[in-house]
Amino acid sequence: MILFRLTLKSLANRKATVLMTLAMLVMSNVLLLTVDRLRLDTRASFANTVSGTDLIIGARTGSLNLLLYSVFHLGNATNNISWQSYQELIAQKEIDWAIPISLGDSHRGYRVVGTDTTMFTHYRYGKKQNLAFADGEAFDGVFDVVLGAEVAKSLGYKVGDEIVVAHGVGKTSFTEHGDKPFTVTGILKATGTPIDKSLFVSLEAITAIHVDWINGVKLPGVKISAEQALTMDLQPDSITAAMIGLKSRMQIFTFQRLVNNYRAEPLTAIIPGTALAGLWQLIGLAENALIAVSVIVAITALLGMTTVILTSLNERQREMAVLRAIGLSSSKVAALLVMESGFYGVVSVIAGYLLHALSILALAPIVQEQFGINLSLSVPSLALSLTLGGFLLATFLLGLIPGIAAYKRSLADGLIIRR
Amino acid sequence: MTAISIESLIHTWPGQSHATLDIKELNINAGDTFFIHGASGSGKSTLLNILAGVLSIQSGKLEVLGQNFATMSHAQRDKFRADNIGYIFQQFNLLPYLTVMENVTLPCHASKQRERNAIEQYGSVEEAAHYGLTSLNIPKALFHTSVMRLSVGQQQRVAAARALIGNPSIIIADEPTSALDHDNIQNFMETLKQKCSEINSTLVFVSHDRTLAEFFGQSMTLPSRLQEAEQ
Ligand SMILES: Nc1ncnc2c1ncn2[C@@H]1O[C@H](COP(=O)(O)OP(=O)(O)OP(=O)(O)O)[C@@H](O)[C@H]1O
Numbered sequence A: 001m002i003l004f005r006l007t008l009k010s011l012a013n014r015k016a017t018v019l020m021t022l023a024m025l026v027m028s029n030v031l032l033l034t035v036d037r038l039r040l041d042t043r044a045s046f047a048n049t050v051s052g053t054d055l056i057i058g059a060r061t062g063s064l065n066l067l068l069y070s071v072f073h074l075g076n077a078t079n080n081i082s083w084q085s086y087q088e089l090i091a092q093k094e095i096d097w098a099i100p101i102s103l104g105d106s107h108r109g110y111r112v113v114g115t116d117t118t119m120f121t122h123y124r125y126g127k128k129q130n131l132a133f134a135d136g137e138a139f140d141g142v143f144d145v146v147l148g149a150e151v152a153k154s155l156g157y158k159v160g161d162e163i164v165v166a167h168g169v170g171k172t173s174f175t176e177h178g179d180k181p182f183t184v185t186g187i188l189k190a191t192g193t194p195i196d197k198s199l200f201v202s203l204e205a206i207t208a209i210h211v212d213w214i215n216g217v218k219l220p221g222v223k224i225s226a227e228q229a230l231t232m233d234l235q236p237d238s239i240t241a242a243m244i245g246l247k248s249r250m251q252i253f254t255f256q257r258l259v260n261n262y263r264a265e266p267l268t269a270i271i272p273g274t275a276l277a278g279l280w281q282l283i284g285l286a287e288n289a290l291i292a293v294s295v296i297v298a299i300t301a302l303l304g305m306t307t308v309i310l311t312s313l314n315e316r317q318r319e320m321a322v323l324r325a326i327g328l329s330s331s332k333v334a335a336l337l338v339m340e341s342g343f344y345g346v347v348s349v350i351a352g353y354l355l356h357a358l359s360i361l362a363l364a365p366i367v368q369e370q371f372g373i374n375l376s377l378s379v380p381s382l383a384l385s386l387t388l389g390g391f392l393l394a395t396f397l398l399g400l401i402p403g404i405a406a407y408k409r410s411l412a413d414g415l416i417i418r419r
Numbered sequence B: 001m002t003a004i005s006i007e008s009l010i011h012t013w014p015g016q017s018h019a020t021l022d023i024k025e026l027n028i029n030a031g032d033t034f035f036i037h038g039a040s041g042s043g044k045s046t047l048l049n050i051l052a053g054v055l056s057i058q059s060g061k062l063e064v065l066g067q068n069f070a071t072m073s074h075a076q077r078d079k080f081r082a083d084n085i086g087y088i089f090q091q092f093n094l095l096p097y098l099t100v101m102e103n104v105t106l107p108c109h110a111s112k113q114r115e116r117n118a119i120e121q122y123g124s125v126e127e128a129a130h131y132g133l134t135s136l137n138i139p140k141a142l143f144h145t146s147v148m149r150l151s152v153g154q155q156q157r158v159a160a161a162r163a164l165i166g167n168p169s170i171i172i173a174d175e176p177t178s179a180l181d182h183d184n185i186q187n188f189m190e191t192l193k194q195k196c197s198e199i200n201s202t203l204v205f206v207s208h209d210r211t212l213a214e215f216f217g218q219s220m221t222l223p224s225r226l227q228e229a230e231q
């Protein structure tokens, strides 16, 4: 008990050094915790985005590529599926439901997804949850639009507002379909997935806004008004991809083979879980690099701490001699240094966690907006808990280095201090 | 009764060709005040470290309060020192991060026996410390301040109060006056002697200053063996 109080008071007497050393250790803990959180939440964000979808169908392409552009809206499709093939495929007896997806337009940086109302009845995310409306309802007319939660929130739209869709993706797309504005009919509840950052319109709407465009360029002199467009045949020629639910999961592989061998045009069907595994492999590399760096930083901080304590030994010779003189044993003097080192460990892990929590709370909205990753506050993963435990243990063990040095010195020199 | 008895005690520091200490015989009676004079480097501090049980005996015999140090372990000698010995250094006796009171009561945290003695005599460790500090002329206002605000003379008197608390049988003082001026030395010596006799402690005091011998009942001189060896 007396040792513990002496340790604390002695540390309090060396505030500047102690605070700097703590800062170093705390930062290394924050890094460990945050990298771990980022890693887990990135995976969770990806894994939560599709659930309950058996297959994703698109033009022939790499499975990871198809997954990324169809579900995560990362990158662009190189090819489409013809409407006819799509119709043929979903007419198969194995099909339970199908959600068509038509990408390529945007609204102020947010993707516009052409689809049909199965999106709102059959798309599932997270723990097999359906989409839900925070306000309003699904689109009905051609020029109706449903907004993801974040789109509505950050652009301040309400049900009933009119918006204009731009061709192309990205914030700078300037060729707007200004002659055909859309009316907001519904706003979805937040899902923590790319859905939040999307606008949903009917497939017919996508066709309608493109009737006077060819190959992405507005036809000069041709001007078709919204009213005229409505009278035209708005059946799409093609879609970008489709998410499919089968009647039985047993049929997944058979149906996948069917799509992959489809004769009319080259198509790809992927199982989301399998494609995600490919994604993990890719992400794994980056993760490992980050983890390695944060572990090296932690080790460096631990070595720095040991150096600080070792250096302090010289100026604390008097302190040690006084403690020896009042009858403390050499091992208690050593214990004092181990406790000091352990104090750094315990305080830095706790402070590191608190600072990590604060920074997560502060950064979560920004990260969500920029990268679509939901940072959450939660207990560290098992691996990280072990790492932090190892860190704590290391502080105590490293305390043995100055501890043993002081022990040996006190036995060898007694109370005689030589400079 | 003899408090300390030495027979052919030799101590050679590692790496040195000659013994720093070579004492044929020395007996110090309980309750005596004993002065050891010696030039710098004659081994005064080395001897006191051995008497306090901090350094192990290399050869010869040493009995302190009837205990044979040669047969005791480090831990046993540490406990013995905590219980029976008050130690005063030349300077920097106090832990800078503790208050005056915390410094003085420190030995009572290291030794149950001294804590018991203090409580038996004064009712509590704090009372014992108050008494000790007051009788060593430390103003009450300083009791709870940081020791860094004390003058050197005051620091040495606080160190004496710490050595004396809980009535250890032996007080060992390693040139505690060398940082003090003449008047302070007189004052310090008188009070220290008086306090030791109050609690029947044996006082072993070393200094290179021969004139201090007048304050003591008995004295001896440590030969400077290094110089002898060189001659
Ligand atoms: N830890 C040590 N290791 C090696 N030699 C030491 C050690 N401590 C002291 N010595 C040597 O022992 C000799 C006596 O030292 P000691 O400190 O006992 O002398 P002293 O009489 O107390 O001197 P001073 O009056 O300067 O304090 C010196 O030659 C010193 O170099």
Ligand SMILES: [Mg+2]
Pocket: B044, B045, B046, B174
């Ligand atoms: Mg000395």
